[in-house]
Amino acid sequence: MNLQKCKRCGETVYHNERMGPVHDAVFHRNCFKCCLCGTTLNLKNYFSNQIDANDSEVYCVKHVPRIGGAKIDSQSMSIQHNMLKANQGGLNRHTSEVRVHGVAPSLDADAFGISHAMAATRLIPKTDKSVHQSNVGADALYIRQQMDAQALQRRYQRKLDKHHFPPHIKKDQLLRAQKDLEEQLKKEEDELFAKLDSEKKANSQNINEEISKEWEQRLKDLTERFERDTDKKRKKLKDSEKKMMTIQFENEKKSLENTMTLKKDKKQKTMTLRLREKGQRATSEMVKKQSTQMLQMLAAKQEELKQEIVKELEKETEIAVILQKPAVIEPPSPHPPSCRKKELFDGISIFNDIDEQVIKVAETDQETHTELIQQLTENLITDLEKARAIYRWITVKDLNVMDFNEVAESDTPMGLLRGIKFGTETYHVLFMRLCSYAGLHCVEIKGHSKSVGYEPGMKITPETFQNTWNAVLIEGDWRLIQCNWGARHLVMNKDKEREKVVKRRDQIRYQYDEHYFLTDPDEFIQEFWPHDPKWQLLECPLELADFESLPFVRSVFFHYGMQFDQHKAAVIETGEKGGIKIALRIPEEHESDLVFFYQLRFADKERRNDLTYRGANLERFVFQAMVDNSVTFSIHVPTVAEYFFEVFANKIDETNRCLEDSNSNLAPFRLKCACKFKITCGSLIGKMHALPNCAAGEWGPKKAYRHFGLKPILPADQYGMLTVEDKFQIRFQIPRPLQFVAKLRMNQVEDQVLEPFIHLTAEGQILSVSATLPQPGQYGLDLYARPKGSSEGNTLSHSCKYLINCIK
Numbered sequence: 001m002n003l004q005k006c007k008r009c010g011e012t013v014y015h016n017e018r019m020g021p022v023h024d025a026v027f028h029r030n031c032f033k034c035c036l037c038g039t040t041l042n043l044k045n046y047f048s049n050q051i052d053a054n055d056s057e058v059y060c061v062k063h064v065p066r067i068g069g070a071k072i073d074s075q076s077m078s079i080q081h082n083m084l085k086a087n088q089g090g091l092n093r094h095t096s097e098v099r100v101h102g103v104a105p106s107l108d109a110d111a112f113g114i115s116h117a118m119a120a121t122r123l124i125p126k127t128d129k130s131v132h133q134s135n136v137g138a139d140a141l142y143i144r145q146q147m148d149a150q151a152l153q154r155r156y157q158r159k160l161d162k163h164h165f166p167p168h169i170k171k172d173q174l175l176r177a178q179k180d181l182e183e184q185l186k187k188e189e190d191e192l193f194a195k196l197d198s199e200k201k202a203n204s205q206n207i208n209e210e211i212s213k214e215w216e217q218r219l220k221d222l223t224e225r226f227e228r229d230t231d232k233k234r235k236k237l238k239d240s241e242k243k244m245m246t247i248q249f250e251n252e253k254k255s256l257e258n259t260m261t262l263k264k265d266k267k268q269k270t271m272t273l274r275l276r277e278k279g280q281r282a283t284s285e286m287v288k289k290q291s292t293q294m295l296q297m298l299a300a301k302q303e304e305l306k307q308e309i310v311k312e313l314e315k316e317t318e319i320a321v322i323l324q325k326p327a328v329i330e331p332p333s334p335h336p337p338s339c340r341k342k343e344l345f346d347g348i349s350i351f352n353d354i355d356e357q358v359i360k361v362a363e364t365d366q367e368t369h370t371e372l373i374q375q376l377t378e379n380l381i382t383d384l385e386k387a388r389a390i391y392r393w394i395t396v397k398d399l400n401v402m403d404f405n406e407v408a409e410s411d412t413p414m415g416l417l418r419g420i421k422f423g424t425e426t427y428h429v430l431f432m433r434l435c436s437y438a439g440l441h442c443v444e445i446k447g448h449s450k451s452v453g454y455e456p457g458m459k460i461t462p463e464t465f466q467n468t469w470n471a472v473l474i475e476g477d478w479r480l481i482q483c484n485w486g487a488r489h490l491v492m493n494k495d496k497e498r499e500k501v502v503k504r505r506d507q508i509r510y511q512y513d514e515h516y517f518l519t520d521p522d523e524f525i526q527e528f529w530p531h532d533p534k535w536q537l538l539e540c541p542l543e544l545a546d547f548e549s550l551p552f553v554r555s556v557f558f559h560y561g562m563q564f565d566q567h568k569a570a571v572i573e574t575g576e577k578g579g580i581k582i583a584l585r586i587p588e589e590h591e592s593d594l595v596f597f598y599q600l601r602f603a604d605k606e607r608r609n610d611l612t613y614r615g616a617n618l619e620r621f622v623f624q625a626m627v628d629n630s631v632t633f634s635i636h637v638p639t640v641a642e643y644f645f646e647v648f649a650n651k652i653d654e655t656n657r658c659l660e661d662s663n664s665n666l667a668p669f670r671l672k673c674a675c676k677f678k679i680t681c682g683s684l685i686g687k688m689h690a691l692p693n694c695a696a697g698e699w700g701p702k703k704a705y706r707h708f709g710l711k712p713i714l715p716a717d718q719y720g721m722l723t724v725e726d727k728f729q730i731r732f733q734i735p736r737p738l739q740f741v742a743k744l745r746m747n748q749v750e751d752q753v754l755e756p757f758i759h760l761t762a763e764g765q766i767l768s769v770s771a772t773l774p775q776p777g778q779y780g781l782d783l784y785a786r787p788k789g790s791s792e793g794n795t796l797s798h799s800c801k802y803l804i805n806c807i808k
Helices: 077-088 115-119 129-133 143-155 168-232 239-312 348-362 369-377 383-396 427-437 488-493 498-508 544-549 555-559 702-708 751-757
Strands: 018-022 025-028 442-449 466-474 477-481 517-519 528-530 571-573 579-585 594-602 622-627 630-636 641-651 672-681 711-713 721-724 727-733 738-745 758-763 766-772 777-787 797-806
Touching (some): 168 239, 168 369, 239 427, 369 383, 369 427, 383 427, 383 466, 383 517, 427 442, 555 641, 555 672, 579 672, 594 630, 622 702, 630 641, 702 797, 721 727, 738 758, 738 766
Parallel strands (some): 721 797
Antiparallel strands (some): 442 528, 579 630, 594 641, 622 630, 738 777, 758 766, 777 797
């Protein structure tokens, strides 16, 4: 690879950090600054010398040398003429003077200074009345613009008092100290990684030598046996038999080779996992120690700079240093937070600007953690804002699709995140490290979680379902964060073909789970149980058995404010008739937007993948209905067994509704697990029959209103269950022209047989569905719809369904 040197610093410029070329010169991204004032530039706002083609430097808009930049002064022709006319008009010298009042240096929230300098109103002193009474001719007034421009340039050349230093000077001192410490810490980290790499290579070499020796010995034994057999039968062997023995020998040799290769791969994999765990433990301990060092240095340096400013401003009447709040050397012990997450900030929309900035930062590469944190938190003040920026950066940065060159040096930009990619550093360790660089206290918490593979009712052992997460100190309270689950969508990319990953990268890279950012302790304990009970951050910590018995819930459950109508355990026993009811309440604002579904399956391993019972889908033994802001699942299991019952939910948008201006099909949507239960049925009285084979999912008119705007005209039952003698009629108010199809269902009866008994009419804005039932029993009614006038290729979408019990 042809690597060039940076024009500014002279160091090697790697491809992913290169800016330029500008007149055959290249720069580091961080070195791409105006050569005169140091303003950071990019490819959109930089300028090159317009006068000297050999000048390869870059300039900002203020300092770029320009062609024809003639200065205008009092000797210029038009100005001289007008000044002469003004003097002839009797204008006094002192009244014609253009006065330019001094402007205080610009300060912002990142500056180190005093509050009154930020808040002071910049008042323009009153000018002498004589100025306004001077006899200046109208034709002379337009020269003032040119003269003001000259004065504006001169004011930046004033000699400032000592305390009027540019605000970034003090901040740069802090950053330099942080970079110096990072360099020291990096040496320790490099030593650890070198040691781990050396150990891995040594172990790998030992495995190769061990397998090679075994391979040679077993191949030798196989060859000797073949030669003995051949010698014994040499005189009796025919050519065909000898050929067959040779083929058999080659096959056995190939089989042995495959066996030894698999054995070596297995040993290598076991060794890699063992060393990875060892590396993670060592890295975690190292980062804990280094984080403490960084926080102590920041606190000491900030106090030192604070004292310098106080000394410089000791003669001022008001002193209020706006340095960052020094890091607390001894953070408080874990305790329940003083308020809930929703009281800490008013909705995630307040983070929109931060999130957008983080996404921009994530699209570039940084060489140091100091540089990364500087870009993430440069304009942020509070601990909450900084924690948010770090969390979102980790959830945005899709490490599974990043290109990591195996031979890249550790000091390249990619070296900053190689530990994550290759398993020596975890998401929570990275979060802890970055928090320390931002001056935030953060700890690593170990425990158990109801993660992938966990099912309700399982018992957790010390070796199973281990997990790690973080707590960060914000405004005096410890708050819980799970970065890995917040960015869990990234796993979707793992081990996929590169072409597929690239196509999907843009659509998934900005997804994240808001729930795992500063989760409230009473919600966090539903999924995570720490070894140290103090880190539950609860008034009354739970034992492991209590944690296991809690309902299995996921972030969607909390995200949409769901609640169980009564206390539920992870394992529920049915009644003697095999029945159980599970009801969820949802906030009224989500009543018309949330869609639910479910899955019932056997829990035993032998039938885990069997979703039917005697030809009927297990879903037909569940009646789901939604009334007002409550969704109910009435379950009647068909046989004595253990089951898993899982509830899915998600919020729909306008693409999942049949709107006035839409003639297209309803778009499909993805449902996410909200909760899961284990249902046990130890005995069963009577026989349960499956519901009619209607479309899967929700019963009742609520679905028709949600997706098509159909309003049932009373007295239609809200639950979608009617009891009639021999006929029924259901009526809806139609919001727009729609095309409908109705289907009548009954167990063990063909749909075609029932078609003559169902009637559907749509007159004006009223839809009427009626039926005369041929015999007693249980029927199901499916109603399908699509926009009127849509193309024949548009299929009808399921609108709603009713359960009809005929008792004549």
